[in-house]
Amino acid sequence: MKKRVISILLAAIFLLISTTTVFAENNQVKNYEGNFLKESGPIEITDGLRDQLKKMREKSASDVQPMAEAPPLSYLEVYAAISSQNPTYEYFTANQTSSVADHGGAEMYIVTAELGYGFQRHAKIANSAFLPEVQYQMIDLDNDSIVDGWFYWWDASGYDSGLFTYENRSANYPFNTMFDSIIIK
Ligand SMILES: [Ca+2]
Ligand SMILES: [Ca+2]
16 A cells, blocks of 8 residues: 555655656747737857857757757857837847937837746846846757747837846756846937
8 A cells, every 4th residue: 555655655756756857849930919029130150149149059068968958058149139119130249238229119028048948037127127028039050949048028119228147057958047138329
């Protein structure tokens, strides 16, 4: 009787562990519903971002991962901004602390880039409530259709300026949190 309880318990624990492990995904896209981002054209992977992501990936490749398990976050940055006032993407470098362009107007979206998989994404501007995520797009560095990282578009429409902050927490071990911020002028 006791043995049976233990084996049910073990099965339950196994199920819990196996269902909480996040696996790497194929080709993922979510499209924004409005016109503004569609009309503004696709976002680019700048040479700077590509170099940084490749460097990070080589570094983390030495940490052995179980097959197909989604890798934890190893890189995260505020990557670009676009707004009615500045309707082409302004790309930020990794160490930039403020936008160069003056953003704002009826619509404004801020794009974050990250390598690995997170599950607790929080973006804010000027101490706002959490901003809604309106679009995402996978980053596939080696064209094998397995997602390496993500762009997320955060809706900051209605704000004229302020400190934009973004953090995310890894979906798998070691569940690390990464953070970045930039001042939007
Ligand atoms: Ca890939
Ligand atoms: Ca502004």
